[in-house]
Amino acid sequence: MPTAIKMPALSPTMEEGTLARWLVKVGDRVSSGDIMAEIETDKATMEFEAVDEGTIAHIQVEEGTEGVKVGTVIATLADEGEDAGEVEPMGDGGAAPAAKEDEASEPPAPAPAPAPAPAAGPAPTPSPARQSASAPAPSGDRIVASPLARRIAEQKGIDLSGVEGSGPNGRIVKADVEGAGAGAAKAAPVAAPVPTPAAAPAPGQGQDFGIPHEAEKLSGMRKTIARRLTESKQQVPHIYLTVDIRLDALLKLRGELNAALEPSGVKLSVNDLLIKALARSLEQVPACNVQFAGDTMLKFSRADIAVAVSIPNGLITPIVKDAGGKAVSAISSEMKDLAVRAKDGKLAPEEYQGGTASLSNMGMFGIKQFEAVINPPQAMIMAIGAGEKRPYVVDDALQIATVMSATGSFDHRAIDGADGAQLMKVFKELVEAPLALVA
Secondary structure (H helix, E strand, O other), X not given: OOEEEEOOOOOOOOOEEEEEEEOOOOOOEEOOOOEEEEXXXXXXXXXXXXXXXXXXXXXXXXXXXXXXXXXOEEEEEEOOOOOHHHOOOOOOOOHHHHHHHHHHHOOOOOOXXXXXXXXXXXXXXXXXXXXXXXXXXXXXXXOOEOXXXXXXXXXXXXXXXXXXXXXXXXXXXXXXXXXXXXXXXXXXXXXXXXXOOOOOOOOOOOOOOOOOOOOXXXXXXXXXXXXXXXXXXXXXXXXXXXXEEEOHHHHHHHHHHHHHHHHHOOOOOHHHHHHHHHHHHHHHOHHHOEEEEOXXXXXXXXXXXXXXXXXXXXXXXXXXXXXXXOOXXXXXXXXXXXXXXXXOOOOOHHHOOOOOEEEEEOHHHOOOOOOOOOXXXXXXXXXXXXOEEEEEEEOOEEEEEEEEEEEEEXXXXXXXXXXXXXXXXXXXXXXXXXXXXXX
16 A cells, blocks of 8 residues: 655654755655655755655655645555556545645636626726736636735736646646746736826835846755844834853863863863853853743742854754763764754754754954844843953053953843843853853
């Protein structure tokens, strides 16, 4: 009996994904554990392994297809002893449900209106766009198109009867309508009223002003970043607190530790020590190691630090779990491994989802100070600026010291200003007297 291969849920919150690439083709034999495809979620591109053995009989969702719902049949696997050429495709690759939706959403064709009496005024002219989008093909056959394709055709005045569908069973999809262009648009009736000139769109809303450019389609990750950070700034009341921190003692300790760790191949970065400092600060100020959850407050018993890592498609935050309880050498090794796999898109969902607070360091770019956007549902993020030589008062005397600015962004629904200020004070003390980080 053939087996339906369905779009997997590669993370607890995944509802849809992009089938980025097939690594098998029709006729290939697969065994349990073989990599069949690469699937792009909102955070990473992950490999999809075969569970059953057999021969690929049909591929129902082509590579590059976006928005494939979890549970959609993407391929059919012929079982042992079955002729793959005789196996019927299972499921519909997501096409049938949309087609049914079309049928349910299409209004019944109106009965032809009787000819108007001579004394009557002219009958109102229907919108040419609505005529072209919902009218049946001249042959009487029903036009099979997705709801989105119909909506775009209606907006652009495109006659679907002249559009060739590239979807399953000749179904017209969004790309077909967008590619049809003006050539498929119906001419407006002579009697149509002269349209009122539309107001010019606001700058940046679809205008290019004649400037040379290229339009790059957003990745799933970039769409998710845009949505989540917009929601964060709109829904989370941010409060920002900044302290200047003297780094000389931390840099001295880092040099001594690296000299001692040299035989092991471990090399600590300033960031590794700051991760530990933030985790210890959250442990000492538990009022900031929390999360706002509607009518409840989540209070965490350990500090899991999500660290911002820049990757080609955007930003991802791999997590150092229980960073306060780990040695800085362990944090260093773990972060190097997480960063490499993050850039290769090889992180497992549990390695970047969660965390009780975040740390974002832009000091390596020479940024003196910045305010980071909170990564929901977390309640705080620490933004680290560059360490630089500055005039600084030490023991009531003006000296030159290596100083950095650190800014905490706090969710004011969950964290009061006084608690946030206490966290910043403890963080500053730990960094300026760093022996406590290795105790």
